[in-house]
Amino acid sequence: MKLQTKLFIGGEFVDAADGATFPTYNPFDGSVIAQVAEAKAADVDKAVAAAKKAFPAWRDMPAMARGRLLLKLADAIEANAEELAQLESLDTGHPLRDSRGLDVPRTAVTFRYFGGMADKHQGSVVPVEAGFLNYVLREPLGVVGQVVPWNFPLMFTSWKMGPALAAGNTIVLKPAEITPLSSLRIAELMAEVGIPAGVVNILPGHGSIAGQHLAEHPDVAKIAFTGSTAVGRKIVQASASNLKRVQLELGGKGANIVFSDANLKAAINGSAFAIFHNQGQACIAGSRLMLHKNIADEFLEGFVKLAKSIKLGNPLDPKTEMGPLTSKLHQQRVLNYCQIAQQEGGKILTGGKAPDAPELAKGFFVEPTIVMAQPQDRICQEEVFGPFVSVNTFESDEEAIAIANSTEYGLGGGLWTTNLQRAHRVAGSMKAGMVWINCYKRVNPGSPFGGVGSSGYGREMGFEAMHDYTDAKSVWVNVDAQIPPHYPR
Ligand code: TAP
Numbered sequence: 001m002k003l004q005t006k007l008f009i010g011g012e013f014v015d016a017a018d019g020a021t022f023p024t025y026n027p028f029d030g031s032v033i034a035q036v037a038e039a040k041a042a043d044v045d046k047a048v049a050a051a052k053k054a055f056p057a058w059r060d061m062p063a064m065a066r067g068r069l070l071l072k073l074a075d076a077i078e079a080n081a082e083e084l085a086q087l088e089s090l091d092t093g094h095p096l097r098d099s100r101g102l103d104v105p106r107t108a109v110t111f112r113y114f115g116g117m118a119d120k121h122q123g124s125v126v127p128v129e130a131g132f133l134n135y136v137l138r139e140p141l142g143v144v145g146q147v148v149p150w151n152f153p154l155m156f157t158s159w160k161m162g163p164a165l166a167a168g169n170t171i172v173l174k175p176a177e178i179t180p181l182s183s184l185r186i187a188e189l190m191a192e193v194g195i196p197a198g199v200v201n202i203l204p205g206h207g208s209i210a211g212q213h214l215a216e217h218p219d220v221a222k223i224a225f226t227g228s229t230a231v232g233r234k235i236v237q238a239s240a241s242n243l244k245r246v247q248l249e250l251g252g253k254g255a256n257i258v259f260s261d262a263n264l265k266a267a268i269n270g271s272a273f274a275i276f277h278n279q280g281q282a283c284i285a286g287s288r289l290m291l292h293k294n295i296a297d298e299f300l301e302g303f304v305k306l307a308k309s310i311k312l313g314n315p316l317d318p319k320t321e322m323g324p325l326t327s328k329l330h331q332q333r334v335l336n337y338c339q340i341a342q343q344e345g346g347k348i349l350t351g352g353k354a355p356d357a358p359e360l361a362k363g364f365f366v367e368p369t370i371v372m373a374q375p376q377d378r379i380c381q382e383e384v385f386g387p388f389v390s391v392n393t394f395e396s397d398e399e400a401i402a403i404a405n406s407t408e409y410g411l412g413g414g415l416w417t418t419n420l421q422r423a424h425r426v427a428g429s430m431k432a433g434m435v436w437i438n439c440y441k442r443v444n445p446g447s448p449f450g451g452v453g454s455s456g457y458g459r460e461m462g463f464e465a466m467h468d469y470t471d472a473k474s475v476w477v478n479v480d481a482q483i484p485p486h487y488p489r
Helices: 041-060 063-079 081-092 096-117 153-166 181-193 207-216 229-239 264-280 296-309 328-343 397-404 420-429 462-468
Strands: 007-009 012-014 021-025 032-037 124-126 132-140 143-147 170-174 200-202 222-226 245-249 255-258 288-292 347-350 369-372 388-394 412-416 434-437 470-478
Touching: 007 041, 012 181, 032 181, 041 143, 041 170, 041 200, 041 207, 063 081, 063 096, 063 153, 063 181, 081 096, 081 153, 081 181, 096 153, 096 462, 143 153, 143 207, 153 170, 153 181, 153 222, 153 462, 170 207, 181 200, 207 222, 207 229, 222 229, 229 245, 255 264, 255 397, 264 296, 264 388, 264 412, 288 296, 288 397, 296 347, 296 369, 296 388, 328 347, 328 369, 328 388, 388 397, 397 420, 412 420, 420 434, 462 470
Parallel strands: 143 170, 143 222, 170 200, 222 245, 255 288, 255 412, 288 388, 369 388, 412 434
Antiparallel strands: 007 012, 007 200, 021 032, 124 132, 132 470, 347 369
């Protein structure tokens, strides 16, 4: 596998201005995969200038032609699917079956969706008073900055770049420092399918240096960020420099409520997917499991058994069901929460540590962990972002809703019930941008994705994302109106 490790600026792969590099690691064994060029302020300035130069031609290209390039990109991703899946698993630790089955296909599908959207996102004509025509154009913003995290680095490039490009913006994207490889490969494919130089620029580097400079940059019209709530706040402050538009997709603490009338078999499997898929490194993970007291024992028996049976291993082995966490630092963060759980009096039902198996000793693993806890405990309030689920019980729908809404977050949540009225009533009462009924973590490029409260604002996907990457311009035309003079003379 040939790795691309340089910055992508103005259609070319180049070294950092000062020649700096940093290592990216294999989370399965801690070895260095490659040294990657490290962007700093001078490189950000250069990339923003390239994106600014490319903007007028990209904006003015017929929308259908822009869309066609994104469709070609989707095809190219599918043509290189196996290589991209291997690359993503190598850099992130995602099990290959997930990279093959989810990350890569969803990336292609998202670019294809927005390729199709490019010539369908249109303005409107407002029915104003007779004699006037008022139409509203949707205009691209210009250069947009995008900062993506390490948990789904490939897929998030499509979520961020798809709508921005379809709407006619140009991009400077900073991948997370620990997972830069797949976005650089996407840059190569973009060049191959004919996306013009400068339309997309990719800058691996540190968040506090390159990311911060991008967020502050006066020539950047919008910054779209996915990551922690703490950094989200820094982005908002940095955006004040030129009042750039901000879109934030931040943390979550998804409540996953199982009522006594639920189909328990489906709920157990779906709840395990909700928290253990991608090692729990998902903002929408169902990380707070809430069980009606009547079914709690039966549910936990099956749930703990399933968690214990999840196969940890080398991400590149297709049989592996759970890989390592993406970085050593993050593994320590999650293990620290296992200690906090015990200090708070939580009861660990399974997991709570790194696995003992010698063949996994060098990897950044944490066992699937299930902890009985109280709703106000830290582990039920703070985002752990690992294969770590807190469990508490409830007795009434009202109590379940109150607990579900008791964190600062409001991203995703789920509920399991066979009672139709309860399903819709509880879904309507949950503080969340997305609710799943008798399923969890469903996403689709047409369905708006984002949160409320400390989970951020703005939406990815669908028409909402296209709106977020455009400004409305209202144009008034006097077609046939006799306007009485305001200053009769
Ligand atoms: P963050 O620090 O939020 O990193 C996310 C992205 O922001 C990375 O690309 C990072 O770059 C960049 N960044 C960091 N500081 C920045 C700044 N001042 N200005 C602009 N960009 C900046 O997340 P993390 O430290 O990797 O993980 C910490 C916690 O965040 C996790 O435990 C989890 O709770 C949460 N998290 C949430 C999500 C989602 S999907 N909402 C994703 C990842 C993490 P560098 O990587 O180069 O520093």
